[in-house]
Amino acid sequence: MATQECSIGTRFTLPFGKRKLIGLLIGISEHSEIAPEKLRPALKALDTDALLPDSLFNMCLWASQYYQHPIGEVLNNALPTLLRQGDSTELNRELRHKLTTKGELIDADDLKRAPRQAKALLLLREHPQGLTQKALSSLSVTPAHIKALRHKELVQQTHMEHIRSWPIAESPLAEPALHLNEEQALAVSTISQKQNTFTPVLLHGITGSGKTEVYLQLIEKSLCEDKQVLVLVPEIGLTPQTVQRFRNRFRCAISVLHSGLTDNQRLQSWLKARSGETHIIIGTRSAIFTPMIRPGMIIVDEEHDASFKQQDGFRYSARDLALYRGKKENIPVILGTATPCLESLHNANQKRFLYIPLTKRAGDARPPLFQLLDIRTRRLNNGLSAELIEKMQHTLKKGEQVLLFLNRRGYAPTLICHDCGWMAQCPRCDARYTIHKNPPHLRCHHCGDKRTITSSCPECGSRDLLPVGQGTEKLEDTVRELFPETTVQRIDRDSTRRKDAMSQIIQQIHQGKPMILLGTQMIAKGHHFPNVTLVAIVDADGGLFSCDFRAPEHMAQLIIQVAGRAGREGKAGEVVLQTRQPEHPMLIRLLQEGYRSFADGELLQRSAAQLPPYSYLALIRAEAANEDVCFDFLNHVRELLAAKMGDNPLKLLGPVPAPMTRRAGKFHAQLLLQAPQRSLLNQLLTPFLAELESTKEARRVRWSVDIDPVDLY
Ligand code: ADP
Ligand code: ZN
Ligand code: ZN
Numbered sequence: 001m002a003t004q005e006c007s008i009g010t011r012f013t014l015p016f017g018k019r020k021l022i023g024l025l026i027g028i029s030e031h032s033e034i035a036p037e038k039l040r041p042a043l044k045a046l047d048t049d050a051l052l053p054d055s056l057f058n059m060c061l062w063a064s065q066y067y068q069h070p071i072g073e074v075l076n077n078a079l080p081t082l083l084r085q086g087d088s089t090e091l092n093r094e095l096r097h098k099l100t101t102k103g104e105l106i107d108a109d110d111l112k113r114a115p116r117q118a119k120a121l122l123l124l125r126e127h128p129q130g131l132t133q134k135a136l137s138s139l140s141v142t143p144a145h146i147k148a149l150r151h152k153e154l155v156q157q158t159h160m161e162h163i164r165s166w167p168i169a170e171s172p173l174a175e176p177a178l179h180l181n182e183e184q185a186l187a188v189s190t191i192s193q194k195q196n197t198f199t200p201v202l203l204h205g206i207t208g209s210g211k212t213e214v215y216l217q218l219i220e221k222s223l224c225e226d227k228q229v230l231v232l233v234p235e236i237g238l239t240p241q242t243v244q245r246f247r248n249r250f251r252c253a254i255s256v257l258h259s260g261l262t263d264n265q266r267l268q269s270w271l272k273a274r275s276g277e278t279h280i281i282i283g284t285r286s287a288i289f290t291p292m293i294r295p296g297m298i299i300v301d302e303e304h305d306a307s308f309k310q311q312d313g314f315r316y317s318a319r320d321l322a323l324y325r326g327k328k329e330n331i332p333v334i335l336g337t338a339t340p341c342l343e344s345l346h347n348a349n350q351k352r353f354l355y356i357p358l359t360k361r362a363g364d365a366r367p368p369l370f371q372l373l374d375i376r377t378r379r380l381n382n383g384l385s386a387e388l389i390e391k392m393q394h395t396l397k398k399g400e401q402v403l404l405f406l407n408r409r410g411y412a413p414t415l416i417c418h419d420c421g422w423m424a425q426c427p428r429c430d431a432r433y434t435i436h437k438n439p440p441h442l443r444c445h446h447c448g449d450k451r452t453i454t455s456s457c458p459e460c461g462s463r464d465l466l467p468v469g470q471g472t473e474k475l476e477d478t479v480r481e482l483f484p485e486t487t488v489q490r491i492d493r494d495s496t497r498r499k500d501a502m503s504q505i506i507q508q509i510h511q512g513k514p515m516i517l518l519g520t521q522m523i524a525k526g527h528h529f530p531n532v533t534l535v536a537i538v539d540a541d542g543g544l545f546s547c548d549f550r551a552p553e554h555m556a557q558l559i560i561q562v563a564g565r566a567g568r569e570g571k572a573g574e575v576v577l578q579t580r581q582p583e584h585p586m587l588i589r590l591l592q593e594g595y596r597s598f599a600d601g602e603l604l605q606r607s608a609a610q611l612p613p614y615s616y617l618a619l620i621r622a623e624a625a626n627e628d629v630c631f632d633f634l635n636h637v638r639e640l641l642a643a644k645m646g647d648n649p650l651k652l653l654g655p656v657p658a659p660m661t662r663r664a665g666k667f668h669a670q671l672l673l674q675a676p677q678r679s680l681l682n683q684l685l686t687p688f689l690a691e692l693e694s695t696k697e698a699r700r701v702r703w704s705v706d707i708d709p710v711d712l713y
Pocket of ligand 3: 426428
């Protein structure tokens with residue numbers, strides 16, 4: 001095949017040993033390092049045009065370099081499975097039946113002797129766009145009737161061509177927009193002036209400030225220009241409620257990309273976005289790879305959320321890719337949140353991002369009142385103080401709802417022997433088994449191992465085994481005992497496993513009857529529960545003493561997000577934090593001065609310690625059956641790097657054991673690279689990793705590179 005026939009970004013069938021594989025052409029070269037007799041020609045070209053728009057293709061090339069990940073796997077993330085398997089890029093157009101001109105003109109009485117056909121004719125007259133057989137069958141018109149009409153040349157088949165979901169001259173709105181408050185209006189007008197330029201925006205709106213309404217009105221403006229909008233939401237944010245708000249507002253086609261789609265549905269959504277047929281695309285992390293022919297804007301909602309960073313394989317950050325993509329496509333990228341990550345706040349401080357604050361709650365909702373409840377000397381009833389229980393009673397009596405937050409699922413975090421102190425430890429991890437009650441079993445949350453609950457201690461034989469600490473299941477038991485008359489609903493990964501469970505629970509909450517909700521961080525995210533007025537964080541101390549430098553940031557985000565569920569409509573909200581650290585400076589600053597002040601304090605500390613965002617990190621992780629192999633490998637890496645560094649002011653920290661050294665029977669260790677500039681990491685790593693791959697040490701362990709790691713474990 002001559003090179004001039006090939007265009008970059010198209011697929012080919014290729015011979016690979018005895019197999020045939022599909023490949024994507026990523027570059028054309030006149031020379032090859034491989035001997036000519038070993039080169040084989042491609043078998044067949046599958047596309048005439050590139051699969052991805054240039055901007056997206058370049059984003060993939062860039063991401064491959066930046067994240068030090070093979071381009072093939074990057075493209076695997078970007079392309080729908082069926083395209084990777086060689087499927088066609090033709091959209092499955094619906095086959096419809098519509099009248100021919102003859103059919104439009106004929107008098108239905110002419111079909112008197114075939115009354116069913118006459119009926120079908122009249123039906124189709126009401127539907128000039130035609131109807132699918134499915135729709136016709138539901139109106140009791142069978143394929144045989146249609147066949148007869150086609151035979152008489154009264155009906156023809158047609159493939160639905162690109163139909164606009166609304167006439168572009170008309171408003172794209174299906175319902176009127178809300179009247180914006182001053183801050184929201186300023187946000188909308190400022191951002192919409194930047195419609196055709198790359199503008200990164202940090203929309204920092206407190207919980208309940210009406211960020212979604214700002215998105216909706218910005219999207220409206222994009223739609224009026226016939227542009228498409230991509231909306232990224234956290235995994236858990238993709239609830240039917242979120243999607244419904246978009247569907248209620250607009251008349252245009254909306255594509256929702258979620259894990260429940262079949263491969264074919266995913267391909268069709270992808271193709272429709274690529275051809276411009278859908279105007280709004282909503283999806284989680286991987287939706288950042290959805291092509292758009294007329295891109296207008298990218299929105300990253302809850303930009304601080306950890307789910308935007310892929311934690312294995314190709315470890316990209318969808319938020320950072322959104323920024324890169326926005327630059328290539330010359331469009332605004334809006335990062336919205338009540339609790340910006342410190343990287344984004346730093347970018348705003350440096351004026352690299354346009355900073356737009358929303359400081360007031362929308363409508364007549366007011367921010368909640370915080371109360372730190374010192375539980376050091378108080379007697380607790382399974383984790384609940386008497387003060388909290390009283391507040392719960394009071395709230396329920398007023399007909400309102402209570403939300404309890406506890407970030408530990410299961411019944412209790414560990415099982416201990418009262419006589420000898422033995423604890424149920426997972427043999428494969430540095431972690432204890434969590435007790436689950438329904439059904440009763442022990443489970444390791446790190447490797448998934450399950451076993452039955454022993455009735456006697458394997459060390460001393462004592463039968464006095466006790467659950468220690470509490471998880472959401474136990475909290476649920478306690479609350480049900482204390483409030484036997486009240487509906488109690490637990491929300492965590494276990495209680496929402498069943499399909500649709502979450503949306504049923506949310507519907508029940510929205511009925512507004514007094515009830516107690518309790519759960520893990522699943523309840524912290526984005527939900528709007530109008531009748532929740534009391535929120536309690538049962539144990540606020542969890543994140544205060546972690547060794548990860550991002551722990552305080554994540555803890556503060558969680559507290560603010562959970563608290564943000566309180567008092568979201570006219571009624572005042574209250575947030576109670578039970579703590580044994582009521583004097584902790586971080587808690588005090590966060591609650592008295594707010595997230596921004598807390599974050600500025602954290603930024604100062606990060607700057608002093610030269611931690612991100614004041615430096616850039618790469619983490620090399622290794623995993624092997626024993627510790628020595630891990631360390632030998634990482635020491636080898638360290639030596640090689642040190643030899644290459646020259647005057648590169650990069651720092652090598654480690655190797656050290658990972659915070660959880662043993663997981664699923666394997667040892668984990670890591671080496672951290674810290675650079676004052678982003679580019680230094682790449683300069684060093686790109687040639688180095690290519691070399692490392694061919695060394696024998698690299699074949700004895702599983703290893704990976706994580707650029708801009710979020711979790712240092
Ligand atoms: P956020 O995403 O910032 O937490 P939402 O967009 O969910 O906030 O808005 C919170 C509530 O306020 C929603 O019920 C929304 O309909 C309402 N709301 C938003 N903007 C306005 C407005 N301008 N006037 C009245 N109500 C509003
Ligand atoms: Zn014992
Ligand atoms: Zn385990």
